[in-house]
Amino acid sequence: MHEIRTLSIDGQMISASADATILEAAREHGISIPTLCHLDGLSDVGACRLCLVEIEGQNRLQPACVTRVEEHMVVRTTSARLKKYRRMLLELLFSEGNHVCAVCVANRNCELQNLAADAGMDHVRFDYLHPACTTDATHDRFVLDHNRCILCARCVRVCDEIEAASTLAVAGRGSQSWIVSDLQDSWGDARSCTSCGKCLLVCPTGSLFEKGHTSTDPERKEDFLRYIVNANRRKG
Amino acid sequence: MTIEELYRIGALYRDQLATFRAQIQLCGSGTCRSAGAEELQRAFETACEEAGVRAEIRVVMTGCMGLCGSGPLVRIEPGDTMYVHVSPQDAPRIVRDHVLENSPVTEQRLPDDNTFYGRQTPVVLEHMGRIDPESIEDYIAHGGYEALAKAVTYQTPESIILEIRHAGLRGRGGGGYATGLKWDIVRRGSAEQKYVVCNADEGDPGAFMDRAMLEGNPHSILEGMAIAGYAVGATQGFVSVRGEYPLAVQRMRRAIAEAERKQLLGNRIFDSGFSFRVDLRMGAGAFVCGEETALLRSIEGKRGQPAPRPPYPSHAGLWEKPTVVNNVETFANVAPIIRRGARWFGEIGTARSKGTKVFALAGRVRNTGLIEVPMGTTLREVIFDIGGGISGDGTFKAVQTGGPSGGCIPEQHLDIPVDYESLAQAGSIMGSGGIIVMDNSSCMVDIASYFMEFCRTESCGKCVPCRVGTVQMSRILERIKCGRATEQDMETLEELCVMVKDTSLCGLGQAAPNPVISALHFFRPEFERHYRDHVCDAGICRFDDPEHGVEPAHEKGEGAHA
Numbered sequence: 001m002h003e004i005r006t007l008s009i010d011g012q013m014i015s016a017s018a019d020a021t022i023l024e025a026a027r028e029h030g031i032s033i034p035t036l037c038h039l040d041g042l043s044d045v046g047a048c049r050l051c052l053v054e055i056e057g058q059n060r061l062q063p064a065c066v067t068r069v070e071e072h073m074v075v076r077t078t079s080a081r082l083k084k085y086r087r088m089l090l091e092l093l094f095s096e097g098n099h100v101c102a103v104c105v106a107n108r109n110c111e112l113q114n115l116a117a118d119a120g121m122d123h124v125r126f127d128y129l130h131p132a133c134t135t136d137a138t139h140d141r142f143v144l145d146h147n148r149c150i151l152c153a154r155c156v157r158v159c160d161e162i163e164a165a166s167t168l169a170v171a172g173r174g175s176q177s178w179i180v181s182d183l184q185d186s187w188g189d190a191r192s193c194t195s196c197g198k199c200l201l202v203c204p205t206g207s208l209f210e211k212g213h214t215s216t217d218p219e220r221k222e223d224f225l226r227y228i229v230n231a232n233r234r235k236g
Numbered sequence: 237m238t239i240e241e242l243y244r245i246g247a248l249y250r251d252q253l254a255t256f257r258a259q260i261q262l263c264g265s266g267t268c269r270s271a272g273a274e275e276l277q278r279a280f281e282t283a284c285e286e287a288g289v290r291a292e293i294r295v296v297m298t299g300c301m302g303l304c305g306s307g308p309l310v311r312i313e314p315g316d317t318m319y320v321h322v323s324p325q326d327a328p329r330i331v332r333d334h335v336l337e338n339s340p341v342t343e344q345r346l347p348d349d350n351t352f353y354g355r356q357t358p359v360v361l362e363h364m365g366r367i368d369p370e371s372i373e374d375y376i377a378h379g380g381y382e383a384l385a386k387a388v389t390y391q392t393p394e395s396i397i398l399e400i401r402h403a404g405l406r407g408r409g410g411g412g413y414a415t416g417l418k419w420d421i422v423r424r425g426s427a428e429q430k431y432v433v434c435n436a437d438e439g440d441p442g443a444f445m446d447r448a449m450l451e452g453n454p455h456s457i458l459e460g461m462a463i464a465g466y467a468v469g470a471t472q473g474f475v476s477v478r479g480e481y482p483l484a485v486q487r488m489r490r491a492i493a494e495a496e497r498k499q500l501l502g503n504r505i506f507d508s509g510f511s512f513r514v515d516l517r518m519g520a521g522a523f524v525c526g527e528e529t530a531l532l533r534s535i536e537g538k539r540g541q542p543a544p545r546p547p548y549p550s551h552a553g554l555w556e557k558p559t560v561v562n563n564v565e566t567f568a569n570v571a572p573i574i575r576r577g578a579r580w581f582g583e584i585g586t587a588r589s590k591g592t593k594v595f596a597l598a599g600r601v602r603n604t605g606l607i608e609v610p611m612g613t614t615l616r617e618v619i620f621d622i623g624g625g626i627s628g629d630g631t632f633k634a635v636q637t638g639g640p641s642g643g644c645i646p647e648q649h650l651d652i653p654v655d656y657e658s659l660a661q662a663g664s665i666m667g668s669g670g671i672i673v674m675d676n677s678s679c680m681v682d683i684a685s686y687f688m689e690f691c692r693t694e695s696c697g698k699c700v701p702c703r704v705g706t707v708q709m710s711r712i713l714e715r716i717k718c719g720r721a722t723e724q725d726m727e728t729l730e731e732l733c734v735m736v737k738d739t740s741l742c743g744l745g746q747a748a749p750n751p752v753i754s755a756l757h758f759f760r761p762e763f764e765r766h767y768r769d770h771v772c773d774a775g776i777c778r779f780d781d782p783e784h785g786v787e788p789a790h791e792k793g794e795g796a797h798a
Contacts, residue, residue: 046544047699049739061738066544081738088735092704125728126708151697170539170697173522175707177697 007073022064022075023051033077034086034115037152038065039202042161048152050086050115053077061085087119095126096175098133098147099205105213106206112150129175136181138188141211142200144179148207151177155199155208167193179207237499237506239385242376245498249377257292258335259313260284263365265300265448265606266483268307272324273297276308279324283331293335299452301365303352304605311365318346318353351621352603357584359592360568361608364452369487372494375455381500383574387463388508391574393423396467400570402578404590409435409526409563410638410667411743412589412656418560421550422468425558430470432461432512433554433561435531436477436484439523440639441690442598443670446564448606449594450477450484453568454491458514460567462501463574464560465512473514474535474554479521489516523640523694527742528561530696541696542742563668565594585611589655593666599636599673602627609654616650619673630675634758638667640687640694641747643754644680663754665747679774680759681766684752685713691748702745705736709752716763719770719779726767730756 003018016025036048046063056074133146159168171180181190284290301309306320367374401416438446495501525540534540553559589611602624634644643664652658692706715721733749770779
């Protein structure tokens with residue numbers, strides 16, 4: 001039998017299993033918290049910071065994706081401060097890469113774009129960094145466009161945790177971090193890659209895509225996400 | 237090894253030392269080495285040979301003696317006489333006049349009543365610069381491993397933790413978490429395998445406390461780790477040393493091997509049921525690996541990136557097992573506490589910050605070097621008494637503590653006591669112990685920009701606010717420095733400071749804005765003069781150079797990493 005915790009999220013009294021995270025508890029009760037690096041079925045890393053919430057009695061904001069519920073916890077998922085921070089985080093992401101929605105394969109199907117719209121983001125207050133990025137199209141079927149990568153590392157985790165190929169990894173540090181295949185080989189030369197394509201399905205932006213797809217493609221991935229989640233649950 | 241054997245080794249070595257007529261101890265720290273300490277050692281050996289007393293005089297290279305700015309340093313025992321700025325040419329005279337004739341050479345001699353050593357309270361540095369760091373016998377002769385013997389033979393793990401808690405020892409890496417409490421959490425953990433990790437991944441610019449301790453008295457750290465292992469029920473320890481410290485790595489490796497040979501590490505230590513091994517890990521040059529969760533990932537052989545806490549390492553650390561992670565200095569405090577008792581330790585320091593703190597005193601002071609003062613000593617005493625005041629003809633401007641996670645403290649706060657709470661109140665932090673003194677030739681915008689640039693390049697890139705926020709803040713500071721910033725930039729900078737502090741994943745990011753926040757708090761007019769009037773009072777920033785302040789293209793991908 002599961003232990004149950006009772007807590008309040010945004011004034012709503014809810015109960016959740018003791019091992020649930022704030023994010024799980026909130027979503028189960030229809031309270032939405034924005035996320036980007038989180039994906040049901042993959043391990044959580046708390047990297048994007050969009051799901052930060054306020055917890056009464058704690059000075060620090062806590063990421064809802066990795067913070068467990070506690071008895072009598074009082075959580076606020078939205079406040080003027082949190083809204084401001086989320087928008088700034090999104091602006092930072094847009095400033096960091098070369099996110100040209102008009103030519104992006106993920107246009108209108110992009111989690112980053114959707115979150116920006118939800119946050120009411122109408123401009124970026126920071127310097128656009130315009131990094132000089134490469135695009136790796138050496139793989140037979142897939143393309144990795146570093147211009148659009150937000151380093152959420154979902155692809156790295158799905159490759160490791162679900163496909164167990166560990167082809168993809170993060171190299172470099174800070175703003176110079178980037179996704180690499182094998183030992184910084186071209187993706188086409190990465191012998192550990194099974195060409196399963198799961199990384200494409202979990203990419204929240206248009207950084208990973210199948211050759212031949214363009215910005216006009218209406219195709220989207222939600223079904224595949226659910227497929228992966230279920231696959232992972234069955235595995236567990 | 238039994239306690240009796242330990243005492244015998246110590247007594248034997250002390251007898252051996254007593255046969256020498258005198259000792260010439262040379263400081264072997266990095267600073268003194270680069271000033272010619274090795275050549276000096278040969279000069280003293282030759283001088284002794286020529287005087288026909290080579291066998292009667294012990295010439296020994298020790299660890300850091302502290303007064304780094306005045307090296308090479310030499311101490312003559314008996315008498316505890318120090319000589320500064322000694323050159324090989326001075327060796328024959330010191331041997332002849334002082335060692336043989338017993339009339340100390342007056343030039344270069346450090347007066348006995350100097351304020352540098354006079355105002356210090358050596359606890360963890362007690363034997364530093366006096367013993368041979370490559371000889372376990374020398375450490376044992378100075379009471380080394382007696383605390384471990386006492387602990388595993390006569391004390392229960394619970395009583396050791398109680399002793400540490402009563403002593404009030406707090407983490408010396410800067411966080412100030414109660415060490416005994418941390419140990420107790422690990423001890424209560426139900427896992428069969430537990431670990432003890434020594435964080436020796438020192439990375440703050442200008443800080444060299446850990447390095448000096450690793451090089452100068454490695455056994456004191458190992459002994460502290462072994463006692464921690466016994467107290468929490470761990471059988472395996474790791475020392476994670478920064479890869480840029482080759483001598484520290486070499487000394488630590490040798491110390492581990494010697495301790496194993498003497499059965500002070502290994503199976504059934506002092507014939508008790510306690511077994512403990514220590515392995516060495518080398519960092520690969522990432523500042524963030526000083527953050528404990530990143531350090532643990534790095535020891536596991538993974539990418540050194542921080543993970544969200546909780547879970548804390550005390551619950552789930554190395555390979556998810558309960559793990560004690562303490563700083564070098566924290567471990568070095570353990571044996572003295574066990575040997576001399578919590579009450580003795582508790583008498584040093586302030587009500588909430590017990591004991592002493594080791595600092596690396598650097599910057600514009602007369603006496604730069606490694607110091608140890610009781611908690612509660614004021615910054616003014618540190619800078620003006622021990623440090624001897626501002627060097628040259630400059631005037632004091634600010635003191636930086638806590639490195640890239642700390643802040644600058646101006647003149648009006650110099651009388652605050654050095655302890656965890658007071659420094660935090662003044663807008664800085666205790667940090668691991670770097671103190672950089674600045675005079676009016678330093679530009680606070682430049683300093684703030686330097687530290688932000690440091691954090692930008694050392695960010696691991698995992699979380700968004702630290703990875704991108706530090707880039708944006710760095711760019712704005714760079715613009716202020718070259719007179720291209722606007723009021724809007726200042727506003728954005730302050731917004732980012734608060735946001736990055738509140739939202740970053742680990743301590744590196746959360747503290748990255750601190751140098752800017754404190755500089756803005758105490759030196760805002762200086763920022764304003766930069767971006768409004770294009771004036772840098774320190775004369776460091778350039779406003780007329782069209783090329784200056786233009787950042788190189790931001791690159792990532794293959795080209796940037798080729």
